[in-house]
Amino acid sequence: MGQLTLENVTKSYGANHVLQDITLSVEEGEFVSIVGPSGSGKSTIFQLIGGLYSPDEGKISLDGSVLNNSRGHISYMPQSPALFPWRTVVQNVEVSAEIAGTKIDRTKTLELIKNAGLSGYEGAYPSELSGGMKQRVSFIRSLNAPQSIICLDEPFSALDEFTRLEMQQWLLSIWETNRKSILFITHDIDEALFLSDRILVLSEKPAVVKEEIIVPFSRPRSEELLLSDPFLALKREIYSLLRG
């Protein structure tokens, strides 16, 4: 479960033509990133997948069922961690199951918290956590949600460079043991290349999928990859696609 497809999706806000004929897919357990110029409509794609708006044309499906304009089918992790300040770490991680009315599995919650390196913080409140720790809680909340696909909208952009790299490595290690499908938005080409199986490069608005890049690097991936020649060659290719 967790196969998402967009077929010929077009969207305008009034006269503002944002997306033109977007066709993409995320296969079960796959990690796909979207990169594109600022304002090209990346977040709009998430808003359509999340059912906040309806596409003007085209079809969005999850596991074969059409999603157009229907909510609650995806797990969404925003740029800021958006934790409930009055709830503890355990209570924040369990909130998505509570909202969906599915059974809460405390053993699984505690296991996720432990694997996230947050043992000892189960009863802590968000105000007692660092920025990186809050993002970990936010991500394991998404992993703990009953939905089979997670959409992440630039989740690490507010973190400093060192914490960001640490979080990317952490995200990969935890995702490799909990392989949910992921659709990830980022401005950062290094981040997209380091994390993804495939990268979709969007054009300027009205956005089309300009290129699909299959990322050939084997997993698990380590920091050294970031300075390797094949990595830098692909980075140059994506950079020139975005520039041109």
Ligand SMILES: Nc1ncnc2c1ncn2[C@@H]1O[C@H](COP(=O)(O)OP(=O)(O)OP(=O)(O)O)[C@@H](O)[C@H]1O
């Ligand atoms: N709810 C909305 N109502 C009207 N216009 C919107 C709405 N959301 C986005 N837009 C417009 O759609 C266009 C694309 O915005 P969107 O936020 O999807 O782009 P983006 O690629 O995510 O941008 P960025 O990289 O800067 O975050 C912009 O022109 C924006 O003003």
